[in-house]
Amino acid sequence: MHSEMFCGIDPAGGRTPARRGHVLVDRRTEAESLDRLLDDVRAGESRALVLRGAAGIGKTELLGYLRDRAGGCQIVPAAGVEAETGFAFAGLHQVCAPMLESLRRIPAPQRAALDIAFGLDSGTPPDSFLVGMAALSLFAETARERPLLCLIDDAQWLDRASAQVLGFAARRLQAESVALVFAVRDGDDTVEAPELAGLAELPVRGLPEADARTLLALAHPGPVDAGVLDRIIAESQGNPLALVELPRGFTPAELAGGFGLLGSAPLPRRIEESFRRQIATLTPTARQLLLVAAAEPVGDPVLVWRALGQLGVDVDTDPAARLATERFVTFGARVTFRHPLLRSAVYRAAGSADRRRVQRALAQVTDPKTDPDRRAWHRAQAAVGEDEEVAAELVHCAARAQARGGPAAAAAFLERASDLTPDPARRAQRLLAAAEARYQAGLPEPSVRLLARAEAGPLDEVARAHANLLRARITFTVDRGAAAPGLLLQAAGQLQPLDAQLARETYLDAMQAGWFVGAGGSGPGLRELAAEALAVRSAQDPADGCDLLLTGLAVRYRDGYPAGVPLLREALDVLRAGPVGETGLRWLWFAATCALDAWQYPAADTITAAFVARARRTGTLTALPFALAQRIVVQVFTGELAAADALVHEFDAVRDSTGLDEPAYATQVLAAWRGAADTTTMLVAATTKQAEQRGEWLGWRPAGGRWRCCTTASAGPTRRWRRRCRRPSRTRISAW
Structure with missing residues (x-):
């Protein structure tokens, strides 16, 4: 939004305009809400708020209104960048960079977590929970001097890791004099921001028709045909940016007669087309400057000028070009476009050859030591056809991203690497790796698409078995119905002669799936799955806790509880004696289940804590809901209801952010123990x-002629519960 702005209150309404030159129209409600937020923060309270609305509706200008009225506060502006959604913690670094002087005052473990997340130090991949606590501590320490106001525009483009951390911190603000205000774009053409779910929201809607006409008359005082005016008003749907921008790309004759007006494309596309028309009138030098600014994702003016020099573009020789671009972009501490759609319009308006040339220049001026990932990404965007050298570099970037807990970033690198890979077999392998990373990041649908592309390539026997395993795991994640156990059992059989360790894990997967399906499935049941696992286990004596666990589980489900419990207790003793946090995620799920099933609550406490920590640290969002659910139940059983309640919020946030349809079994256990009957x-x-609906027998079963949820039969290790249960192992479902 530009200087002819629109999104506040009519000065006649009694409030001063936010900035000189602004014409404020009908934003009384929003401004009053923002004023209350500032009053609360200045009084020592903390607030989090999400401004939500369509592209161009006025969210950015409302952030400006807030910034201009925040006298005496520390202001930290930041913005999500679509090109950086694959870079873990890129958005968080934007927010925290101005506060790093306060970093030394937060606890050492939290400081170390931020250092590793930001690439300032090397070490063990940071625990996402610890990074969230570190951000919260950093905000609180910074606000000791003056109230802190963090204004985060285009939050829908924040990378997932940053959005999760900022959402985590926002939900835990209390009395630190900190405000986190996010602007999130709604619409079918953009991603959502589920990591911010549950925060207070202020919807930003279109202007009423009368105010829209007032704004249009102020922005375009020239003659406009009445029919054209009505069409602009109707198509804009009260969107202020549309009202200001839509007519700009047309000549006075077009506005007067309506010739060549845009069709009925979705609103953001119409706005972008208007931008394209304006860009087409610029000189080649001006367009080149805008294209470089659009292609450089972080808005670093030094890199932009260096890239222009690399391209041989001398803006000083074309003063008109610099003047023309001032309508579109501002060069300050950061290069900022008037609106995110403008950046997109500039980039898309350029030809593919021009875009590649600019990306190549940016790669050449990006330091390979300090920013190797972004340099590799620019090289990849500049590549023509297949290029194994660039593809291999992207694979290394993926490894770095994975090590830092960013499977979504790793998947982006691997997917682009596969596009550049000339060898069909290697391309298929990289597609398979990208599919696995997408799956780990909690994105099963993109994973399925990548998996289909990988399976179309020449996979060897091992890779084909891995592909079948991934498809089976996706099936279990998306729909824990009757099909999953059989698919996992089949995958385990394929892997047995190829990779004994992975086969062993897959038998666990199959039993986990069978455990959820229970007696209601038409495929192999738990007893059959257990028998298969025992039939193919190693002929040698079990050598570690995982072997013991698998054997104990198989015996327990094949031969019954009394036969399996001694082996399970032995396995738990071995697992607790070693580095539990390094045990595979699949083993940890069943280890925790067995600990509860065998009444080993100290072991359950240790293992579930390690399970949650490891799932957070690795960013494996498909495993984190399971880990949180088990941890919630353990905390309920030990009376830590407040801690369990905090994990329920995290469980809900993960479920929303991934879109996975995870039943809230643990949540209802907590509600029951709190005595919240209605809930x-x-x-x-x-x-x-x-x-x-899913065919998940775990969640429902016939009981006394009625259907009931199985977790209503679950309970904790209280004496009263034990007295009521004559045969505990049979009267309760091993739900956790």
């Missing part, structure tokens, strides 16, 4: 319906 009843009804 428990509602949750039981919802999870029972969910489980019945």
Whole structure:
């Protein structure tokens, strides 16, 4: 939004315009809400707020209104960048960079986590929970001097790791004099920001028709045909940016007669087309300057000028070009476009050859030591056809991203690497790796698409078995119905002669799937799955806790509880004696289940804590809901209800951010133990319906002629519960 702005309050309404030159129209409600937020923060409280609305609706200008009225506060502006959504913690670094002087005052473990997340130090990949706590501590320390106001525009483009950390911190603000205000774009053409779910929201809607006409008359005082005016008003839907920008790309004759007006494309596309028309009138030098600024994702003016020099573009010889670009972009501490759609329009308006040339120049001026990943990405965008050298560099970038807990970033690198790979077999392998990374990041649908492309290539026997395993795991994640156990069992059989360790894990997967399906499935049941696992286990004596665990589980499900428990207790003793945090995620899930099933609550406490920590640290969002659910139940059983409640919020956030349809079994256990009868009843009804639809026998079963959710039969290790249960192992479901 530009200087002729629109999104506040009419000065006649009694409030001063936010900035000189602004014409403020009908934003009384929004401004009053923002004023209350500032008053609260200055009084020592903390607030988090999400401004949500369509592209161009006025969110950025409302952030400007807030910034201009925040006298006496420290202001930290930041913005999500679509090109950086694959770089873990890029957005968080934007927010925290101005505060790094306060870093030394936060606890050492938290400081170390931020250092590693930002690439300032090397070490063990940071725990996402610890990074979130570190950010929260950093905000609080910074606000000791003056109230802190973090204004984050285009939050829908934040990388997932940053969005999760900032959402985590926002939900835990209390009395630190900190405000986190996010602007999130709604619309079918943009991604959502589920990591911010649950925060207070201020919807930003279009202007009423009368105010829209007032704004249009102020922005375009020239003659406009009445029919054209009505069409602009109708098509803009009260969107201020549309009202200001739509007519700009047309000549006075077009506005007067309506010739050549845009068709009925979605609103953001119409706005972008208007930008394209304006860009087409610029000189080649001006367009080149804008294209470099659009292609450089972080808005670093030094890199932009260096790239222009690399391209041989001398803006000083074309003063008109620099003047023309001032309508579109501002060069300050950061290069900023008037609106994110303008950046997109500039880039898309350029030809592919021009875009590649600019990307090549940016790669040449980006330091390979300090920013190797972004340099590799520019090289990849500049590549023509296949290029194994660049593809290999992207694979190395993926490894770095994975090590830092960013499977989504790793997948982006691997997917682009596969596009550049000339060898068909290697391309298929990289596609398979990208599919696995997408799956780990909690994105099963993109994973399926990548997997299909990989399977179309020449995979060897081992890779084909891995592909079948991934497809089976995706099936289990998306729909824990009757098909998953058989698919996993088949994958385990394929892997047995190829990779004994992975086969062993896959038998666990199959039993986990069978455990969820239970007696309601038409495929192999738990007893059959257990028998298969025992039939192919190693002929040698079990050598570690994982072997013991698999054997104990198989015996328990094949031969019964009394036969399996001694082996399970032995396995738990071995696992607890070693580095539990390094145990594979699949083993940790069943280890925690067995600990609860065998009444080993100290072991359950240790293992579930390690499970949650490892899932967070690796960014494996497909495993984190399971880990959180088990941890919640352990904390409920030990009376830590407040801690369990905090994990429920995290469980909900993960479920929303991934889109995975995870039933809230643990949530209803907590609600029941709190005595919240209405909430428990509602949750039981919802999870029972969910489980019945999925064919997940765990969640529902016939009981006394009625259907009931199995977790209503679960309970904790209280004496009263033990007295009521004559045969605990049979009267309760091993739900956790």
